[in-house]
Amino acid sequence: MSKVLLMGSPNSGKSLLFNRLTGLHHKVANFPGITVDVSSGSVQAVPGMELIDFPGTYSLQAISADEKVAVEYFERSLLDPDVSQVLCVVDATRLEKSLYFTLQVIRECARHGKLVTVLANMIDVLDSHKLSLDTEALGVALRARVLPVSARLGKGLEAVMSALKEAPLPHASAADAAGQQAYLSDEQLRATAHKLAQRFGAKGDVLIRNQTRLDGIFLHSVTGGIAFFFIMYLLFQSIFTWAAPLMDAVESVLGSIADVVVPLIGNQTARDFTADALFGGIGAFLVFVPQIFILTFV
Numbered sequence: 001m002s003k004v005l006l007m008g009s010p011n012s013g014k015s016l017l018f019n020r021l022t023g024l025h026h027k028v029a030n031f032p033g034i035t036v037d038v039s040s041g042s043v044q045a046v047p048g049m050e051l052i053d054f055p056g057t058y059s060l061q062a063i064s065a066d067e068k069v070a071v072e073y074f075e076r077s078l079l080d081p082d083v084s085q086v087l088c089v090v091d092a093t094r095l096e097k098s099l100y101f102t103l104q105v106i107r108e109c110a111r112h113g114k115l116v117t118v119l120a121n122m123i124d125v126l127d128s129h130k131l132s133l134d135t136e137a138l139g140v141a142l143r144a145r146v147l148p149v150s151a152r153l154g155k156g157l158e159a160v161m162s163a164l165k166e167a168p169l170p171h172a173s174a175a176d177a178a179g180q181q182a183y184l185s186d187e188q189l190r191a192t193a194h195k196l197a198q199r200f201g202a203k204g205d206v207l208i209r210n211q212t213r214l215d216g217i218f219l220h221s222v223t224g225g226i227a228f229f230f231i232m233y234l235l236f237q238s239i240f241t242w243a244a245p246l247m248d249a250v251e252s253v254l255g256s257i258a259d260v261v262v263p264l265i266g267n268q269t270a271r272d273f274t275a276d277a278l279f280g281g282i283g284a285f286l287v288f289v290p291q292i293f294i295l296t297f298v
Contacts, residue, residue: 008089010056013121017151018053045161060104078112085115092120096197103189124150131202246290254283
């Protein structure tokens with residue numbers, strides 16, 4: 001079975017893309033550490049091909065435990081003759097954070113004769129802000145194919161499937177495609193990543209710009225206080241007012257059951273235990289379950 005490695009930095013949308021390509025439902029979220037183990041699944045559109053999802057990492061110089069898992073397994077996988085190519089996911093909205101790791105992956109793959117395809121994810125975010133990424137020119141600079149995709153919307157997946165179906169380059173061709181990058185140091189790669197991000201990256205960090213816009217509201221001396229008041233007002237209303245009917249309903253149901261069950265018990269000790277311990281004690285806890293549920297939900 002042919003194997004394809006899926007690499008990427010945290011928050012790049014790698015696991016969501018993995019689910020799109022395999023049809024699986026691995027957990028995804030918007031913070032590092034969600035993918036903490038190596039997962040695999042069959043590519044739906046390419047029979048006989050296995051896609052291996054690695055934990056997100058910022059560099060091949062492992063620091064955290066999940067990065068160590070990714071780096072060690074990646075180094076072993078490059079020696080596997082069944083590994084045909086590597087997909088490296090980059091965040092198109094934060095190009096510089098992803099390019100250093102991408103260049104490291106391209107370098108290591110060049111040394112082992114593995115083909116690399118770079119997937120520029122979150123291209124839909126750039127489109128929504130009327131920004132663009134010249135993937136063809138970036139591909140020339142990286143000496144690797146770059147495909148624009150949106151894992152959230154499923155955009156560009158047809159091109160990814162086509163790339164997976166293509167026969168991988170032989171060892172010598174893959175090394176030649178990467179050129180001198182196979183011999184660059186990490187310091188040189190970091191400088192190259194910075195230059196490429198300055199040249200091809202979106203002017204102004206899209207996500208930070210959105211966050212700054214929200215900060216201007218929620219951290220403002222006037223609107224921030226108003227927002228805090230309404231948020232806390234809704235929180236306490238949901239806990240003490242909106243939960244009251246549910247709490248009364250639970251209490252009423254338990255009282256009705258107790259009125260039926262307790263008189264049927266002949267033994268006085270058992271009757272007292274049932275009334276005071278079960279319906280009185282446990283029932284008192286169950287009455288607050290709706291309130292706790294709403295608090296947790298909010």
